[in-house]
Amino acid sequence: MFSQNMFRGGIVAGAAVLGLCSTTAFAQQEPCIGNSAAITGPAAFGGQAIKMGAETAIDEINAKGGLLGKQLRLVQYDDAGAPPRGVDNTRRIALSDKCVAILGGYHSTVAVAQAEPVNEIGIPYVGVLAANTKAIENGHNPNFMFRVSAKDKWVARFLVEQALKSSKSGKIAFLYENTGWGNGALPDVKDAMAKAGKDLVAAETFNWGDQDMTPQIIRARDAGAELVLVWALDREGNQILRSMDKVGWKPTIISAWGLAGNLGELAGPLANGVQVVQTYTFMGAMDPKKQALWDKLKAKYGVKDPSEIKMGSGVANAYDAVYIIAKAIEKAGSYDWPKVREALYSVNYEGLVADYKPAFDASDPERQDAILPKYYKLTVWTDSKLLPIEQTSYAKTN
Structure with a gap:
């Protein structure tokens, strides 16, 4: 297994990393989804929103038996909106925690910086807040950067x-x-x-x-x-x-x-x-699906009024992203990174934010983004x- 320092130092070429990892690290992924987000600082509400949405979806999935016979969990680290910390957290999630996927956080500067290690290592990334266009449309092929969020x-x-x-x-x-x-x-x-x-x-x-x-x-x-x-x-x-x-x-x-x-x-x-x-x-009137999620958020996190949730889009995007990842794992029949990435293109899911049919489209570089403008x-x-x-x-x- 290659160490974090070897990746950081650029000792091993990207092609060699992907080639060797395909027979070692890829087969050893754990049933966890990582996230690097601002947990501290003025935008800490963004990290909290992601945590609420992701954990609620994971709770629902685990209550139904989990995925491939295993219970799913969220691993979240603080990057405080700093790109170097986001890059370090990305490598930690992928190479130490061995999570099956990474959820992207609030800051676009971090997301853009994460694109290199994500594609170098080959772990699926699904952004749920940061909207910078080039974070996802980054020129990599294959591209492991996906998004269930807005795009600038x-x-x-x-x-x-x-x-x-x-x-x-x-x-x-x-x-x-x-x-x-x-x-x-x-x-x-x-x-x-x-x-x-x-x-x-x-x-x-x-x-x-x-x-x-x-x-x-x-x-x-x-x-x-x-x-x-x-x-x-x-x-x-x-x-x-x-x-x-x-x-x-x-x-x-x-x-x-x-x-x-x-x-x-x-x-x-x-x-x-x-x-x-x-x-x-x-905020405002709630349909039955929104009301059901709101009731779960109240019970789990003690919030009393919707105005207490400072980034409702982050909650819902993260919730949908976890379900899309989960369906990709089921389709792949594996926690293997390349197989899960490929399966993301075939996921259809009626979510909170959108009706994803499909979530992503491999034939269109713009469609590494799942939420179309008609849902804004x-x-x-x-x-x-x-x-x-x-x-x-x-x-x-x-």
């Missing part, structure tokens, strides 16, 4: 479409964080605008931890923007709203789901009306709660 390329098209419906002038600005996630979204947003026959009137970036976005806000305002698309996390989203308030500018804001966590708590009334894309929400939803911050937009007064103006 598709999110950009969805949000631009919504923006052009809401904007009378079509003058749209883009504010994005200076990270792999934000910088990766810029070409996606520009491309979506170009396909609609439009250009951004302004594109302004900022860094994590910036306390004042006034210069960027003034430039976007003075460029004539009446609507702003945002790729930011809650902490910086709060500063964007406060800077807008400082200069007396209140444009329509439509955001990627980085503002789906605790923006309402941070910004208070300033967050009212901010629209955020999601794949799932526990708009939610809106209303009195510190993120509600489905159709259940609020904001639906009349959207």
